[in-house]
Amino acid sequence: MLLRVLSVASVLGLLPGILSAGEPRFERIELDATFRSEGVTVGDFNKDGKLDVAAGDVWYAAPDWKRSRYRQPLNQQGQPTEAYDGTKGYSNCFASFTYDLNGDGWDDIIAVGYPGDPFYWYENPKNKEGDWKAHEIWHSACNETVLFTDVNNDGKPELILGSQPERQMGYLTIPATEKCNEKWVFTPISEPGEPHENGTFKYYHGLGTGDVNSDGRIDVIIPHGWWEAPAKLGDGTWTFHPLPLAKDNQGAPLPASNIQVIDLDLDGDNDLILSSAHAFGIWWFENPGKDSSEPFKYHLIDESFSQTHALALVDLVEKNKPALVTGKRFFAHMGSDPGEFQPVVMYWFEIERTKGQPPRFVKHEIEAGRDTGVGTQFSMVDFNRDGRLDIVLSNKKGVNVLLQK
Numbered sequence: 001m002l003l004r005v006l007s008v009a010s011v012l013g014l015l016p017g018i019l020s021a022g023e024p025r026f027e028r029i030e031l032d033a034t035f036r037s038e039g040v041t042v043g044d045f046n047k048d049g050k051l052d053v054a055a056g057d058v059w060y061a062a063p064d065w066k067r068s069r070y071r072q073p074l075n076q077q078g079q080p081t082e083a084y085d086g087t088k089g090y091s092n093c094f095a096s097f098t099y100d101l102n103g104d105g106w107d108d109i110i111a112v113g114y115p116g117d118p119f120y121w122y123e124n125p126k127n128k129e130g131d132w133k134a135h136e137i138w139h140s141a142c143n144e145t146v147l148f149t150d151v152n153n154d155g156k157p158e159l160i161l162g163s164q165p166e167r168q169m170g171y172l173t174i175p176a177t178e179k180c181n182e183k184w185v186f187t188p189i190s191e192p193g194e195p196h197e198n199g200t201f202k203y204y205h206g207l208g209t210g211d212v213n214s215d216g217r218i219d220v221i222i223p224h225g226w227w228e229a230p231a232k233l234g235d236g237t238w239t240f241h242p243l244p245l246a247k248d249n250q251g252a253p254l255p256a257s258n259i260q261v262i263d264l265d266l267d268g269d270n271d272l273i274l275s276s277a278h279a280f281g282i283w284w285f286e287n288p289g290k291d292s293s294e295p296f297k298y299h300l301i302d303e304s305f306s307q308t309h310a311l312a313l314v315d316l317v318e319k320n321k322p323a324l325v326t327g328k329r330f331f332a333h334m335g336s337d338p339g340e341f342q343p344v345v346m347y348w349f350e351i352e353r354t355k356g357q358p359p360r361f362v363k364h365e366i367e368a369g370r371d372t373g374v375g376t377q378f379s380m381v382d383f384n385r386d387g388r389l390d391i392v393l394s395n396k397k398g399v400n401v402l403l404q405k
Helices: none
Strands: 004-006 026-032 040-043 052-055 058-061 066-069 095-099 108-112 119-123 133-138 142-149 158-163 168-173 185-188 208-210 219-222 225-228 239-242 256-262 271-276 280-286 297-306 311-314 323-327 346-352 360-365 379-381 390-395 398-404
Touching (some): 026 052, 052 398, 219 256, 271 311, 297 360
Antiparallel strands (some): 052 058, 058 066, 346 360
């Protein structure tokens, strides 16, 4: 299999000055030029001690990136297909995650497909040939930004999503090992509501988790508001607090993607960062304070490129110094979105925080991300175990790994 490595000369900053020796450089490794998916995950699928990549219906074994199928590709009508046509539609993988779900010591794959459809986990066959056995997780996965993170503090991740026909936001809990083949248990956090306003419309955009009110508990956030985690889980639905995050200060709609939670002005309460899935803009919303009746205040970070359908908040350069990583999702709506035909780019934003002052976002281009961009989800992991975070991508530009040097 042909493996292309594209070297990176430098990372350019938005602000003037010479880049320090600590600036990250990235090297691009192209695993596949074919459109496989817009969600991607990483795991040691053949148990050889090296991290592999799974994208859509296939996985790539490190270090030579031999491609193997783990399931049959299906089109939006549920019919078998040989390939996805990114000029006309989507892939059957909007998000993907790795976890040993049956406790046998081998990494399994969770694949969330077309919004609103049933979705599955695929049982690792332990290096045996053929498609992996599929197990239905749940009958519906709404909101295009499904998350897999620990929201109930049990030490294991949950799938956070909206569900139809219930019209409720909630989370799915990993079953006990002896029940791993059964459907997962859905715990609603919302009352049934209007799908376009409670995050349960199958194409709804925007989802995040974090401690919004500084009470030490993990809340769930969408652009229309947030659900406050109760002191004791399991006693009913969570209290909903409406927020105007779906619109800017002028009332213009903000079709968001990931929602990140962080104290940007170091005033003791957490603020929110959002980016636009299908238009221009990355923004932060200032928390007015726990006892304030004022709304969260909109601030623009950047609007130079469009379709930032996925946004990560990580310690990219050094510990306890957060940075935003994002990029353009190529041809998200087959040519109908603003800026779709502009260059495909990736950036990271250094966040400079000073107590009592607005944050400063310093923009750097990831040159290795030119002509790669992001999908609806991407992974950041220390891929080659050198202590630096790398970027793993799958979208209509193919499947790529950006190794931090």
